[in-house]
Amino acid sequence: MNGNFGIEVRGLSKSFGKTKALKNVSLAVEKxxxxxxxGPDGAGKSTLFRILTTLYLPDSGEAFVSGLHCVKNYKEIRKRVGYMPGRFSLYQDLTVEENLSFYASVFKTTVKENYHLIKDIYQQIEPFKNRRAGNLSGGMKQKLALSCALVHKPEVLFLDEPTTGVDAVSRKEFWDMLKELKNSGITILVSTPYMDEAMLCDRTGFIQNGAVLKTGIPESIIDDFQGEMFSVTTSKPQETVKLLSEELGDNTVFRFGSELHIYGNPSMEIFLKAFKESHPGLNLEIQNTRPGIEDCFIQLMNSNNES
Amino acid sequence: MNRETVIEVSGLYKRFGTFTANDNLNFSVYRGEIFGFLGANGAGKTTAMKILCGLSKPSAGKATVAGFDVYRQSEKIKQNIGYMSQRFSLYEDLSIIENIVFYGGIYGLSYREIQIRAKEMLTNLGLWNIRRKVISSLPLGWKQKISFSLAMLHNPSIIFLDEPTGGVDPVTRRQFWEMIYNAAEKGFTVFVTTHYMDEAEYCDRVSIMVDGRIVALDTPKALKQQYSAGSMEEVFLKLARNKELEKEHIL
Structure with a gap:
């Protein structure tokens, strides 16, 4: 176990009956x-979170949180982690203030004692402290749930899909808050189905069917993209997709509005230029572009499915 | 350009007590168009969608959907639209084919017609051989594709998609958008809400709602130019930022 890691996972597996929810998962999160x-729904994200928060026992492998063993030291871990589960974790019939006090009391602390930790987030919802949690908007609930997960001053924060179904504005604000928390020294493991949020992390990993396909710094995952990506603009996108897919096969040409993304090796450029010459009516413009993180994950998924 | 209007909304208001959920909406959606309906949580999208689907009546203003009036012809509207949401519309413990027969029946198709369309639909999806599988045993991505095809089973002129791509992997999401493009090309009008701002870029035109009003409506390209933004996310953030708290005060 390395002292620089807030979370360390080694060869973790977990099955439920015949379903292999996690297959030999390893990853490390620096303090x-x-x-x-x-990863998509059903990939195994929540199972991993539940093992790390000591709610499930792994079948094999080991995990450490804040340097503590997830099975042997489970009681100690529970005091030191904050967990925001994917499904709304608040008591709908309690007010904002009551929810927060409740969570504080469970951890034998008070809101007052750790107010400085949650101040920036909680202040935004404090005007509604007497409103029942069930009557809050999505963004407000999210802020309250985060406050509740922080009120006992955790060292490690587990956020299971905190931004799912939340609009882009609230998501942006939420990520700004996470950065602040990180800067105060908290280790954060966050899951999300939104690819663009991968770019906001220090490190990211893609999980599918219980296996972590790759982890790394977002920019270096993009650097590792195999082959070239071409962006093609056209006046007739749907027709162009059809013609190109006939030539190149499935899972090579993807449409993004009026733009197409095409994966291939460097010789693809020669092919595309010839295609442009032979189809002047499509008004093609071809550009070699840098792939996005989503393109990289798609490539990983495809190569994983083939192997 | 001669464009057939499928949704026409003018001066539409919806009030709940003193709260105005939809505040003077004016827009048209054309046949074969992919229309993105964006807005922050609580901006009034669901309220407007309910009106357009014939489930709720406006407080004032005019709206027609597929040529039918939302005040007087809501039953006609329901027959001429398809609806799919992220929260599944499929019955988990029925098989694929049973779901199709059930929905076909609701939409008043004859059994013979249902059989023909079911075969066509499942052959296109490559699912004919597993038509007797129970929905709950299928991957999320398949369920989404089935839901979407089911929403088109009765040949509606408009399909409403309410956050259709939540929680799926990126390949499935792209395949789903391929289905949307294909549907639009066949002349179906697609009205879609999403929180994925990259998906906003895939729409032909996009409207952005803030506090019950439509504050922007144009092609993604034009909106990005107008707000000198590099992406639709930037456009959205510029328009909708900090509105949520203000809204909470009104409520």
Whole structure:
């Protein structure tokens, strides 16, 4: 176990009956950094979170949180972590203030004692402290849930899809808050289905069917993209997609509005230029572009499915 | 350009007590268009969608959907639209084919017609051989594709998609958008809400709602130019930022 890591996971597996929810998962999160776990529903994100927060036992492998063993030291871990589960964790019938006091009392502390920790976030919802949690908007609930997860001064914060179904404005604000928390030294593991949020993490990993396909710094994951990506603009996108897919096969040409993304090796450029010459009516403009993180994950998924 | 209007909204208001959820909405949606309906949580999108689907009546103003009036012909509207949401509209413990028969029946299709359309739909999706599988056993991405195809089973002129791509992997999400493009090309009008700002870029035109009003409506390209933004996310943030707290005060 390395002392620089807030979270360390080694070869973790977990099955439920025949379903392998986690397959030999390993990852490490440095203290005071944000690690983003990106993956679709059913990939195993929540299972991993529940093992790390000591709610499930792994079948095999080991995990450490704040240097403590997830199975042997579970009681100590529970005092030191904050957990915001994917489904809304608040008591709908309690007010904003009551929810917060409740969570503080569970951890034998008071809101007053740790107010400085949650101040920036909580102040935004304090005007509504007498409103029942069930009557808050999505963004407000999210802020309250985060305040509740922070009120006992955790060292490590687990946020399971905190931004799902939340609009772009609230998501932006939420990520600004996470950065502040990180700067105060808290280690954060956050899961999300939004690819663009991967870019906001210090490190990110993509999980699918229980396996972590790759972890790394977002920019270096993009650097590792195999081959070239071309962006093609056209006046007739749907027709162009059809013609190109016939030539190049499935999962090579993707449409983004009026723009197409095409993956391939460097010789693809020669092919595309020839295609442009032979189809003047499509008004094609071809550009070699840098892939996005989503393109990288798609490539990882495809190569993983083939192997 | 001669464009057939499928949704026409003018001076539309919806009030709940003293709260105005929809504040003078004016817009048109054309046939075969992919229309993105964006807004922050609580901006009034769902209220407007409910009116357009014939589930709620406006407080004032005019709206027609597929040529039918939202005040007087809501039943006609329901027959001529399809609806799909992220929260599934499929019955989990029925098989694929049972879901199709059930929905076909609701939309008043004859059994023979349902059989023909079911075969066509499932062959296109590559699911004909597993049509007797129970929905709950299927991956999320398949369920989404089935939901979307089911929403088109009765050949509606408009399909409403309410955050259709939540929680799926990026390949499935792109395949789903391929289905949307194909539907639009066949002449279906697609009215879609999403929190994925990259998906806003895929729409033909986008409207952005803030506090019950439509504050911007144009092609993604034009909106980015108008607000000198590099992406639709920037446009959205510029328009909708900091509005949420103000709204809470009104409520």
């Amino acid at each position: 005071g950094s944000i690690f983003g776990l990106i």
